[in-house]
Amino acid sequence: MANLDEQWTKVRKILEEKIPSGSYNAWVLPLVPSELCDGKITLLTPHGFTAMTLKTSYGDVIAKALSEVFGENLNFEILQDEKLLEAYEKEQKKSKKSDRTQTENQFKESKYDGLKQMLSDCHLNTKYKFENFIVGGANKFAYGVSKGIAEGKSLGNPLFIYGGSGLGKTHLLHAIGYYAMTKRNKRVKYVTAEEFLNDLLEHLYLGGEKETFKKGAEKSKKMIKFRQKYRDVDYLLIDDIQFIAGKERTEEEMFNTFNTLYSAGKQIVITSDKPPAEIDHLSDRLKTRFEGGLLVDIGIPDLETRMAIVKQLVNTDGAIHLSLEVIEFLAQVYKNNIRELEKGFNNVNAYCSIFEKEPTLDVVKKAINYHDDKKQITVDVVIDEVAKFYGLMVDDIKGPSRLGKIAYARKVAVYITRELLGSSWQSIGDSLGGRKHTTIMVSHKSIEDEKRISSKLCDEINTLFNIINQL
Numbered sequence: 001m002a003n004l005d006e007q008w009t010k011v012r013k014i015l016e017e018k019i020p021s022g023s024y025n026a027w028v029l030p031l032v033p034s035e036l037c038d039g040k041i042t043l044l045t046p047h048g049f050t051a052m053t054l055k056t057s058y059g060d061v062i063a064k065a066l067s068e069v070f071g072e073n074l075n076f077e078i079l080q081d082e083k084l085l086e087a088y089e090k091e092q093k094k095s096k097k098s099d100r101t102q103t104e105n106q107f108k109e110s111k112y113d114g115l116k117q118m119l120s121d122c123h124l125n126t127k128y129k130f131e132n133f134i135v136g137g138a139n140k141f142a143y144g145v146s147k148g149i150a151e152g153k154s155l156g157n158p159l160f161i162y163g164g165s166g167l168g169k170t171h172l173l174h175a176i177g178y179y180a181m182t183k184r185n186k187r188v189k190y191v192t193a194e195e196f197l198n199d200l201l202e203h204l205y206l207g208g209e210k211e212t213f214k215k216g217a218e219k220s221k222k223m224i225k226f227r228q229k230y231r232d233v234d235y236l237l238i239d240d241i242q243f244i245a246g247k248e249r250t251e252e253e254m255f256n257t258f259n260t261l262y263s264a265g266k267q268i269v270i271t272s273d274k275p276p277a278e279i280d281h282l283s284d285r286l287k288t289r290f291e292g293g294l295l296v297d298i299g300i301p302d303l304e305t306r307m308a309i310v311k312q313l314v315n316t317d318g319a320i321h322l323s324l325e326v327i328e329f330l331a332q333v334y335k336n337n338i339r340e341l342e343k344g345f346n347n348v349n350a351y352c353s354i355f356e357k358e359p360t361l362d363v364v365k366k367a368i369n370y371h372d373d374k375k376q377i378t379v380d381v382v383i384d385e386v387a388k389f390y391g392l393m394v395d396d397i398k399g400p401s402r403l404g405k406i407a408y409a410r411k412v413a414v415y416i417t418r419e420l421l422g423s424s425w426q427s428i429g430d431s432l433g434g435r436k437h438t439t440i441m442v443s444h445k446s447i448e449d450e451k452r453i454s455s456k457l458c459d460e461i462n463t464l465f466n467i468i469n470q471l
């Protein structure tokens with residue numbers, strides 16, 4: 001890895017001389033090399049729009065610099081990375097927060113140190129509170145009930161909140177925990193179902209090796225500790241419960257944890273993407289327990305609520321100011337998922353501060369890669385065009401057939417989606433009828449290999465790129 005970093009530093013030095021300094025600082029400097037594998041280097045960027053710009057404006061220059069340093073022709077791909085974006089935003093906020101004196105800071109830190117420690121022990125994220133949850137028609141009930149539960153009202157046990165991705169379930173769960181802990185001194189534990197599963201495995205097996213069961217006394221001591229962690233609380237908050245469905249040992253442990261807490265009168269709050277009855281493979285006894293509580297659906301917020309959420313983002317430290325027109329535009333574009341809406345806003349924020357541009361409607365459209373008259377290119381658009389091109393039906397491509405012609409077109413669709421949209425392996429797999437991410441990776445690689453020896457395939461792919469880009 002150190003080696004890759006060193007090589008990349010050399011590439012950067014070459015690029016620094018070839019690319020104008022403004023563009024170099026904006027585009028190249030934030031890139032972080034992540035891996036070099038099968039003749040391809042993967043670079044990570046905090047900003048989604050970087051990939052397109054770099055590829056179209058400086059693709060050749062980068063390819064040349066890579067071959068100079070690595071001594072071979074390398075392909076490269078640029079992917080957005082959430083962690084880099086978070087780090088970038090933190091840095092931005094830090095540099096803008098200059099008016100607080102050091103003494104003030106020290107005072108605040110020492111006062112909150114104890115609380116901070118407690119919150120992190122409970123795995124609570126202080127970003128998510130009731131105060132910054134915007135309430136509208138679709139989430140009013142979920143909010144009201146969550147607040148009531150946090151205040152200690154007996155409204156149902158468990159409280160089971162379900163709804164689509166990015167609609168505020170995790171936010172509410174943390175808000176309940178934060179409120180119960182800071183205002184009512186309650187013992188709280190937040191855990192995702194996935195963490196619960198991993199934690200259980202760690203306590204059951206030595207060093208993660210399934211074959212070596214922990215022996216006798218040591219094992220039971222470990223299990224007692226594990227159980228205490230989840231049972232010695234007033235509030236157990238379990239996020240994304242659907243994850244444990246069908247995982248028998250974890251379901252059993254969850255069932256026992258649930259019963260212990262329930263009979264001791266402790267509050268359990270659970271979230272999921274679906275109501276209990278619709279979670280595939282979840283055992284009937286857990287379904288029955290969950291349905292015995294209060295089921296609450298969280299829906300998609302309406303336009304005004306989405307606008308209020310953007311306004312709140314605008315008001316956070318270090319964020320740019322947006323006109324009402326732009327706020328409404330963003331809320332219109334991102335209709336179904338607040339996480340996507342936040343991402344769109346973050347892209348605008350980063351784009352405008354890097355280029356020192358005013359966020360006019362046109363600038364904002366560029367920042368989020370929005371095209372008025374053009375069709376928005378999505379995985380489905382790609383699949384549609386690939387199917388037409390090869391004279392197939394979309395259902396053929398998404399379906400199970402392994403017939404040569406169909407499998408070939410499917411692989412091309414994978415390749416084009418990945419190259420054009422930079423989508424994750426899993427999301428491509430989901431759009432292609434629920435295929436595994438490893439299958440998608442293999443498909444992509446096989447097209448990449450075949451392109452090297454087949455000019456026919458190269459031509460087909462180039463034609464498809466052109467067709468899709470002109471939509």
Ligand code: ADP
Nearest residue numbers: 132133134165166167168169170171309338339
């Ligand atoms: P879910 O768990 O349902 O997938 P999250 O709770 O992670 O969704 O929400 C995604 C993002 O959207 C979070 O940053 C959250 O703070 C924000 N969010 C969702 N709903 C609201 C809301 N009503 N008010 C403010 N922020 C919201």
Ligand code: MG
Nearest residue numbers: 169170239240
């Ligand atoms: Mg969530």
